[in-house]
Amino acid sequence: MKGARLIDLSQPIHTGMPxxxxxxxxxxxxxxxxxxxxxxxxxxxxxxxxxxxxxAGTHIDAPAHIKPGVTTIDQADLTVMFGEAVWLDFxxxxxxxxxxxxxxxxxxxxxxxxxxxxLIVLFHTGMSKRWGQPEYGQKTIGISPxxxxxxxxxxxxxxxxxxPSPDIDYKNLPxxxxxxxxxxxxxxxxxxxxxxxxxxxxxxxxxxALRGATGAPIRxxxxxx
Numbered sequence: 001m002k003g004a005r006l007i008d009l010s011q012p013i014h015t016g017m018p019x020x021x022x023x024x025x026x027x028x029x030x031x032x033x034x035x036x037x038x039x040x041x042x043x044x045x046x047x048x049x050x051x052x053x054x055x056a057g058t059h060i061d062a063p064a065h066i067k068p069g070v071t072t073i074d075q076a077d078l079t080v081m082f083g084e085a086v087w088l089d090f091x092x093x094x095x096x097x098x099x100x101x102x103x104x105x106x107x108x109x110x111x112x113x114x115x116x117x118x119l120i121v122l123f124h125t126g127m128s129k130r131w132g133q134p135e136y137g138q139k140t141i142g143i144s145p146x147x148x149x150x151x152x153x154x155x156x157x158x159x160x161x162x163x164p165s166p167d168i169d170y171k172n173l174p175x176x177x178x179x180x181x182x183x184x185x186x187x188x189x190x191x192x193x194x195x196x197x198x199x200x201x202x203x204x205x206x207x208x209a210l211r212g213a214t215g216a217p218i219r220x221x222x223x224x225x
Contacts, residue, residue: 003225007196008219009191010058011128013026013052028051056217058217060205060215061214073213082206085121085201085202085203086201088121090141091124091126099123100146104147118157121151121158122159124162127140127141128193140167142165143175158184158185160187203222204220205219
């Protein structure tokens with residue numbers, strides 16, 4: 001597409017990367033090295049070993065993350081994970097606060113955007129600037145469940161944010177519970193949303209096809225003209 005470019009919205013995966021407190025640590029290491037093949041016994045190739053949670057880094061959650069017997073990530077409809085999208089700026093908020101339904105509606109109005117079925121909504125909270133710092137994952141800027149339910153009422157199936165969770169209530173996880181009651185998907189740990197030059201753009205966030213998994217890493221990108 002002439003004149004178009006991609007903006008990477010994904011956090012890099014590496015050993016010791018920030019993860020949600022209950023998740024195992026990420027481990028990425030060279031497995032085979034070129035030196036092993038100097039005697040010519042095998043093909044001279046270098047490979048890597050990756051051990052990580054399906055909910056580490058930039059990833060998307062499936063309803064099975066919360067409720068057994070429902071859609072797993074490999075069963076999810078890929079067509080809802082790319083397409084027309086909007087990003088909204090709520091970076092003036094502080095950790096422990098959440099975006100209310102009214103604030104979401106005002107943000108959409110300011111961006112001159114009306115919600116429509118399958119529009120992908122991404123929230124820039126500024127939490128991604130705390131990536132790698134101790135407080136990342138301990139306290140976040142979230143989205144009120146009322147705002148999420150309102151988005152779902154308008155036909156939104158995928159939304160995401162640049163923090164570790166849409167929930168500020170880490171105990172009850174009300175937005176995560178909505179995954180089971182009203183099947184949809186949300187994306188966590190995005191970055192670079194504020195680099196997208198216009199509110200509207202095309203988003204791609206396709207998950208790895210992990211059989212039976214409750215979520216999966218994605219390479220999230222924005223396509224802009």
